[in-house]
Amino acid sequence: MNNQVSAEPLNYLNHKTGLWSWLTATDHKRIGLLYLYAISTFFLTAAVLGLLMKIEKSSIGPTIMTAQTYNALFTLHGIIMIFIVVIPGLAAVFGNICLPIMIGAKDVAFPKLNLFSFYVYITGACLGLYSQFANGHSPDAGWTFYVPYSAEVNSNIILALLAAFTLGFASILTGLNFIVTIHRMRAPGMTWFRMPLFPWSLYATAWIQLLATPVVGITLLMVVAERTLHVGFFDPKLGGDPVLYQHLFWIYSHPAVYVMILPAMGVVTEIFPTFSQKPVFGYLPIVFSSLAIALVGYFVWGHHMFTSGMSYESRWFFSFITFLVAIPSAIKVFNWLSTMYGGSVDLQPPLLYAISFIFLFTIGGFTGLTLGAVATDIQVHNTDFVVAHFHYIIFGGMGFGFFAAMHYWYPKIYGRMYHIKWAKIAWGFLFTGFNVLYFPMFIMGIQGMPRRYYDYDPKFQLGQTISSVGAVIMFIGLIAMIVNLVYHVRRGAKAPANPWHGVTLEWQIPSPPPHENFDEIPVITREPYVFDNPYTKEK
Amino acid sequence: MSTPEHTEHSEHSEYIDVETGKMGMWLFLFTELFLFGGLFIVYAVMRARYGEDFHHAALELNAFIGATNTVVLLVSSMTVAMSLTAIQKSQKNLAVGLIFCTLLLAGVFMINKYFEYGHKFSLHLYPGSDVMRNLPKGEIMFFGLYFLMTGLHLFHVVVGGILLTIVMLRVKSGKINKEHFLLHENGALYWHLVDLIWIFLFPLLYLIT
Amino acid sequence: MTTMFSGASNLAAGVDRAFIFIFAISFIFTIGIVVAMIYILIRFSRKRNKNPQQFSGNVPLEIIWTVVPLILVLFMFYYGWVAFAPMRKVPKNSMEVKVIGRMWSWSFDYGNGKISPDLVLPLDKNVKLNLFSEDVNHGFFVPAFRVKEDVIPGYKNYMWFQPIAKGSYDIYCTEYCGLAHSSMLAKVVVVDSLEFKTWLADLKVVSNDHPGMAVLKANACITCHSLDGTKVIGPSFKGLFGAKRNVLTDQGEKEVVADADYIKRSILDPNAEVVKGYNKGLMQSYKDVLKAEDIDKIVDYFKKSSEQK
Amino acid sequence: MEDHHDNHVTSYAQNFKILFVLLLLTISTILIIKLDLGPYTVAMALFLASVKTTIVLTYFMHLKGEKLILRLMVGGVFLLFAIIVIITFIDYYFRII
Numbered sequence A: 001m002n003n004q005v006s007a008e009p010l011n012y013l014n015h016k017t018g019l020w021s022w023l024t025a026t027d028h029k030r031i032g033l034l035y036l037y038a039i040s041t042f043f044l045t046a047a048v049l050g051l052l053m054k055i056e057k058s059s060i061g062p063t064i065m066t067a068q069t070y071n072a073l074f075t076l077h078g079i080i081m082i083f084i085v086v087i088p089g090l091a092a093v094f095g096n097i098c099l100p101i102m103i104g105a106k107d108v109a110f111p112k113l114n115l116f117s118f119y120v121y122i123t124g125a126c127l128g129l130y131s132q133f134a135n136g137h138s139p140d141a142g143w144t145f146y147v148p149y150s151a152e153v154n155s156n157i158i159l160a161l162l163a164a165f166t167l168g169f170a171s172i173l174t175g176l177n178f179i180v181t182i183h184r185m186r187a188p189g190m191t192w193f194r195m196p197l198f199p200w201s202l203y204a205t206a207w208i209q210l211l212a213t214p215v216v217g218i219t220l221l222m223v224v225a226e227r228t229l230h231v232g233f234f235d236p237k238l239g240g241d242p243v244l245y246q247h248l249f250w251i252y253s254h255p256a257v258y259v260m261i262l263p264a265m266g267v268v269t270e271i272f273p274t275f276s277q278k279p280v281f282g283y284l285p286i287v288f289s290s291l292a293i294a295l296v297g298y299f300v301w302g303h304h305m306f307t308s309g310m311s312y313e314s315r316w317f318f319s320f321i322t323f324l325v326a327i328p329s330a331i332k333v334f335n336w337l338s339t340m341y342g343g344s345v346d347l348q349p350p351l352l353y354a355i356s357f358i359f360l361f362t363i364g365g366f367t368g369l370t371l372g373a374v375a376t377d378i379q380v381h382n383t384d385f386v387v388a389h390f391h392y393i394i395f396g397g398m399g400f401g402f403f404a405a406m407h408y409w410y411p412k413i414y415g416r417m418y419h420i421k422w423a424k425i426a427w428g429f430l431f432t433g434f435n436v437l438y439f440p441m442f443i444m445g446i447q448g449m450p451r452r453y454y455d456y457d458p459k460f461q462l463g464q465t466i467s468s469v470g471a472v473i474m475f476i477g478l479i480a481m482i483v484n485l486v487y488h489v490r491r492g493a494k495a496p497a498n499p500w501h502g503v504t505l506e507w508q509i510p511s512p513p514p515h516e517n518f519d520e521i522p523v524i525t526r527e528p529y530v531f532d533n534p535y536t537k538e539k
Numbered sequence B: 001m002s003t004p005e006h007t008e009h010s011e012h013s014e015y016i017d018v019e020t021g022k023m024g025m026w027l028f029l030f031t032e033l034f035l036f037g038g039l040f041i042v043y044a045v046m047r048a049r050y051g052e053d054f055h056h057a058a059l060e061l062n063a064f065i066g067a068t069n070t071v072v073l074l075v076s077s078m079t080v081a082m083s084l085t086a087i088q089k090s091q092k093n094l095a096v097g098l099i100f101c102t103l104l105l106a107g108v109f110m111i112n113k114y115f116e117y118g119h120k121f122s123l124h125l126y127p128g129s130d131v132m133r134n135l136p137k138g139e140i141m142f143f144g145l146y147f148l149m150t151g152l153h154l155f156h157v158v159v160g161g162i163l164l165t166i167v168m169l170r171v172k173s174g175k176i177n178k179e180h181f182l183l184h185e186n187g188a189l190y191w192h193l194v195d196l197i198w199i200f201l202f203p204l205l206y207l208i209t
Numbered sequence C: 001m002t003t004m005f006s007g008a009s010n011l012a013a014g015v016d017r018a019f020i021f022i023f024a025i026s027f028i029f030t031i032g033i034v035v036a037m038i039y040i041l042i043r044f045s046r047k048r049n050k051n052p053q054q055f056s057g058n059v060p061l062e063i064i065w066t067v068v069p070l071i072l073v074l075f076m077f078y079y080g081w082v083a084f085a086p087m088r089k090v091p092k093n094s095m096e097v098k099v100i101g102r103m104w105s106w107s108f109d110y111g112n113g114k115i116s117p118d119l120v121l122p123l124d125k126n127v128k129l130n131l132f133s134e135d136v137n138h139g140f141f142v143p144a145f146r147v148k149e150d151v152i153p154g155y156k157n158y159m160w161f162q163p164i165a166k167g168s169y170d171i172y173c174t175e176y177c178g179l180a181h182s183s184m185l186a187k188v189v190v191v192d193s194l195e196f197k198t199w200l201a202d203l204k205v206v207s208n209d210h211p212g213m214a215v216l217k218a219n220a221c222i223t224c225h226s227l228d229g230t231k232v233i234g235p236s237f238k239g240l241f242g243a244k245r246n247v248l249t250d251q252g253e254k255e256v257v258a259d260a261d262y263i264k265r266s267i268l269d270p271n272a273e274v275v276k277g278y279n280k281g282l283m284q285s286y287k288d289v290l291k292a293e294d295i296d297k298i299v300d301y302f303k304k305s306s307e308q309k
Numbered sequence D: 001m002e003d004h005h006d007n008h009v010t011s012y013a014q015n016f017k018i019l020f021v022l023l024l025l026t027i028s029t030i031l032i033i034k035l036d037l038g039p040y041t042v043a044m045a046l047f048l049a050s051v052k053t054t055i056v057l058t059y060f061m062h063l064k065g066e067k068l069i070l071r072l073m074v075g076g077v078f079l080l081f082a083i084i085v086i087i088t089f090i091d092y093y094f095r096i097i
């Protein structure tokens, strides 16, 4: 194998070449990259749909599309963003790339299964896209597919449901793989509490993926059965119970929101110590808060149904537990701040994204509390307030977490460096645009602007227009970020093995990593975040 | 749905670490549990709502066939467990024979199901039929659940059967032996799960009338 | 403009108090976090602080920032709860109105034969709304009153409140219900009780429309069917009577003439014969909604309007 | 890697015994339902089913000889499912449909 022409040492990117070697790769890093390219494509597609919706809403009445198109757009936007982008998102991309390295393993426990789940994912994603263009109407039930509408409307709902089902299956397999990997493949000496925090957050996430997804799987199948066979489990015309559908849907989909945010929390937990050159503050509290979020997150699903006519007692119960699940998040936020406190803080792009994560997540989280209190939720349920809440927390949380991860591990993944200044400017646009885009939606929501509305009352004109301007600013930021990252994959300056002076295992191997990560499996002798390596000393 | 393990042969050794493989299988079984769990929740809610109708509808089911199938599955569960004992004791032929018994019993189960479904179909009682559409709502619901639950279970019986056939062939060829029987163990685990689910389906659908 | 603090029902004050409490805490903490963050970024920047301190935890601190937020959220829960609890306890003396939601219009049935497209209510009187849906889920939302409950078919959901200020307020549908979800709007009009009484007692429908036209309007047929030939969701009613139609049935495609019988079938069982080029499942059967004589009125109207041309 | 395998070979006789117990439990389920204990019938039937499940899990599926962590997982998963069912019923139990 030593007849390589290029001067580059062999690594996972070049040890085999050709499209086929990529499509059949079982190397976790390559699978991670496959996911990265797929997910980015889908993200951009759905983001453009979001932009189109905002343009439509920039003025009253039909602007650039019909109501039918708008309804199909937010459905597709929601389905792609939730099921295809953010649920697999961080876990499938950076989990795959970094998890085995960070725990000192050569690969995940079941590499072929890993590749298999990628193809399941692609199948599901294509099915989702296909549902838009297949004969008949694009699906238009929203990403929540509430019955009876979704059981009766004449659009390609079945395809969309099957897509979500398939994607769920991929998600289950990834989760399964990670749990086993973490249990069985840790390097010698790496006890549970010597494991870095990103793997910990993936561990908590994986359990949710594993145990919550099947419930929605069977639920969606039941809706399919309902549409094809006329047995109504949920449709009241056939004797079914529409609220039962909501229960089953949210039994999955609430825990799923923690599938989105936990890995992002894991990412920033890696970033803060590295850029402060200081151990994580409160390792154990962070570990246990991840587990607590995963566990308690199973029991709060009913907060999406406060107005559904659920029993009085349930509303009480779900509201109460919802508030409890906020506590572990609070613990994390405070620990992150304390990690930076007293450190030697270097404001590089990853950290910039990480601190905006804290800011946006805090706003998203607090508005989550507004939604968690029954009385206030009654007012803002299904209004733009909810839309703003989850964009703040998903896009501002998971999305910015993803960007942070991208900027953090980029040199590791490609062995190249992006342009730092450009990265900061792009961040500026993204961050500003983000707030201009979504903040007005909180205010309109409180005033009563309902969501999934194609048209609106003149009193919301100003807010909607400002918000549309925000979307355009974001658009500029995103383009700048993407161009910067894509361009430097090949042309960037060569990156050293450890550009940020990190201490977790992935920084101790070359960039890009060799095919099997480690020539020799490392033996771990101490806690993950001890900053006494030569890099700090030399400063 | 295939089991995770037999797709896996890492580059380093032909056999995968036993504990790893088994844990993977267990996790997979958990997802199956929640898959049927969703159906059980629907069943419970609907039963609470349509107690009377469920009562009437359940009378339509043949408890005898149900009971027979319960016994069939329990015995098959035992034979597959025994085959594992046999392989651990290096009694290859006995192991093959026991798996074969299990497969036979699976066959019996399916034949029973064939008659059971056949009877329903001859009464035009199947999802989408006119007869079924005209039943009281609770009965439609019962039969809908009945067909979905037993149908999904039957699907698992088929998958389990295929899996055990592969296991049997590999035992025969010696690929599964006293040293390496992870796939055998996992196949057995899957088969027991099929049994477990039936343990709940039987009283809920056939008995509680 | 309905701003946040112009609650027009008795329930608004409690809800607003919960809002203010939660927002105040959120605001304080968010500002606190931002200030702390900026301070840290400046004070401990790599330029200023070359030697990071290596501490990694502090138990009392962890306890503080677990317990303090816990107490605060319990208060939030409390405020949210006390404002909500009365919403489900309907006072005995409430006047009842039946709210009917359908794709995509509301109607309000006062029980005395009065059915209105807007909700007219007397000032300072408790009202209980019984929420019914004829097709899919809808949401009944009056922002100014801080009330919202879903209108779900097969469920008997309800809400109550007492309007405390005269005026006209928006009603929105907040549960996605298809194409014209965003135009499923209506108004609550709060008037004083005298005015309300006369309004309620007035059962005649003041309109010069053909009686059939009145039925079409009252049942919101014309949200889907235009009268002027444009294609909305369903086929236009213009020139319907006696026209030839290609319809798809379970047996296949066939041509029919739109006679009285066909029109009746289309209203009672719309999905048995679906007009070519339109979608099945959008129009629901009006079997339980329209009385036989209403349908006759509609047919008569179609006949007359076709004859005019 | 293979050593831990020998320590839980279940004997044929034991397998037989377990089957016997399971069959007994099945018969008692049928009997109990025939007897009709009123409101407790369902509870009893489900209870017996759970007992059977536990037996299958422990012996046929060899949980008895497995590592603690696996047993904890199985227990935890069943518990989680039970809690979810209970929470769902907080809604249905208190609701007047």
Ligand code: HEA
Residues within 6 Å of the ligand: A144, A257, A258, A260, A261, A303, A304, A322, A323, A325, A326, A329, A330, A331, A333, A361, A362, A363, A364, A365, A366, A367, A368, A369, A371, A372, A373, A377, A380, A381, A382, A386, A389, A390, A393, A394, A397, A398, C025, C029, C033, C068, C069, C070, C072, C073
């Ligand atoms: C990544 C995804 C994500 C995350 C993490 C969250 C987190 C939370 N969410 Fe959110 N949510 C969504 C995604 C998410 N949500 C989505 C997609 C929807 C809409 C679905 C739809 O209908 O389409 C939704 C809807 C939604 C609703 C239903 C609204 C409605 O439809 O009426 C509710 C109600 O309770 C809610 C609450 C919460 C709460 C309490 C949290 C908490 O976990 C937040 C905890 C965080 C904090 C509290 C902030 C940080 C803490 C501090 C800074 C410390 C100080 C704290 C205190 C003093 C308390 N969310």
Ligand code: HEA
Residues within 6 Å of the ligand: A044, A047, A048, A050, A051, A053, A054, A074, A075, A077, A078, A079, A081, A082, A085, A086, A141, A142, A143, A144, A387, A391, A394, A395, A399, A437, A450, A451, A452, A453, A454, A471, A472, A474, A475, A478, A479, A482
């Ligand atoms: C990860 C999750 C995620 C993300 C990132 C976004 C991003 C965006 N969303 Fe999304 N949104 C959801 C998840 C997400 N959304 C969900 C789950 C729903 C609920 C759906 C439902 O109701 O069922 C929703 C609903 C939703 C609505 C509500 C619809 C309604 O209720 O009426 C709106 C309206 O404005 C909206 C807008 C946007 C906008 C403007 C963006 C922007 O931030 C996007 C920013 C991007 C751009 C401005 C374009 C950038 C484009 C490029 C860089 C492409 C360049 C490339 C080429 C030209 C090849 N979204």
Ligand code: CUA
Residues within 6 Å of the ligand: C101, C102, C103, C104, C137, C138, C139, C173, C174, C175, C176, C177, C178, C181, C182, C184
């Ligand atoms: Cu009715 Cu939306």
Ligand SMILES: [Cu+2]
Residues within 6 Å of the ligand: A253, A254, A257, A300, A301, A303, A304
């Ligand atoms: Cu939630």
